[in-house]
Amino acid sequence: MRSVRLLFLSFLIAPMALADPRVFVSLAGSLLEAEITAVSGDNVTLKRASDQQPLVVNRKTLCKEDNAYIASWVAQHPDQATAPAPAPATVGTSAPAQKYRLVCQTLPAKSNRGPPDSDHRVFEYTYNFNLSNQEVSRDLQNARGLALTLGKSVLEPNGDLIVLQKEEFDVNIRPQSKMVHTTQPMRLTYSQDPDSPYGVKSYGYVLIIRDAAGNILLVEASPDASAKFTKEILALPDAPCMVDREFKLKSKTEVPLGYISF
Template sequence: MRSVRLLALAIFIAPLALADTRVFVSLAGTLMEAEITAVSGDNVTLKRSSDQQTLTINRKTLCKEDSAYIATWAAQHPDLAAAPAPTAAGTAAPAQKFRLVCQTLPAKSNRSGGDLYQRTFEHTYNFNISSQEVNRDLQGARGLALILAKNTSDRNGDLIVLQKEEFDVSIRPQSKMVHTTQPVRLTYFVGGDSPDAGVKSYGYVLIIRDAAGNVLHVEASPDTSAKFTKEILALPEAPCMVDREFKLKARTDVPLEYISF
């Protein structure tokens, strides 16, 4: 009878031992209880406990404790761990299409002082990003918001990159998130002795990439700026000056006297 009880207990415990779940923590602070099913290079495939859905994410988007756990798991399961597939130099793994929609709402408030001719406005952008996916989470993605302005005295059409903000993008199916840029104040003059002096708002660019670096979504105002994604991603920290094709301008000073953060 005792041996029968031990056998029954072993049958009950065995599945629990195989399902080695863990609460994984992303660098953005999101939590997910899951078990590892495969590792390939920096990519780890997880089966989520809540709905048994399988997700593949980049381990670099997880906390260092999780990254160490994944490395240990890969060493213990060599049959389920593989080296990354070879790709051409400088290329990322093929992107999975992901249906995203963004409603961008610019906000402007008057901060003018006592100068009759001076106009100062505080600008922000609200990016309302929605997932139209039914079953798939978007985890470990990154957003890049570029906020642009123009020097009113510049006749060459060069642009000022005011801000280059990066932020985490994690969205559940049929859900949304909002990112609001840091406020920036721009000053310009109307009439008086300096009719062409100052800086005015010009627009924005929003780029969303998955954990592997593949571009999932791009939008811009004006629309033509969206054509220069590669150049935008290569830009240094803001503020800086660029031409209309987002090539960095050398030895050009940003008019900081008209800009405050």
């Protein structure tokens, strides 16, 4: 009698176990703790344990043990497993850009190149852009990054901006992986003496990442307001150049090159 009760309990517990979070393993070796909420053809909708957000992955990108688990889940949840819907026919239109989980941590670096007891200051600046592809299965390939470093004149701290550098670089990141781009070091010279101001100070940066089709995946900026002018920034010529606070080119304004070096 006791063995019969245990067998009956095992049938009750088995479906419950499949609803618990599971650590899914992709063929690329990345891990994700989640639970299945729906299956449609090869697409599996997972709810991440970390933030309870949904994520759709292709079951072909998962290991064979996970695929066996998915098959068991489908057998026990036929109402939540459907065949894939046919794609609607489109004429002369392209698919909209898909959202991409790309995150950047920006770490500026500054070092003093001038005498510490002098009003004449020379600082060297670089920016380290730590890009993280947080997708579970999607590679980021053939994307392009654009990094602008900005300065401002000490004589007109609220006036026009100086685009000191404009760097383009390749972005290729595997799922759950990272890459770092470091800007070329630049030196800015300025005076701290309020009675005889001169020179150029650092103002900030703008980072734009676009996919192979030109769709914008990420915009980071400091100050934050600079991120609003992506269209104007992408249209700028090579640096250095002068722009207003809305990143419109000031072609007739001279760049104070005497205070900038690389």
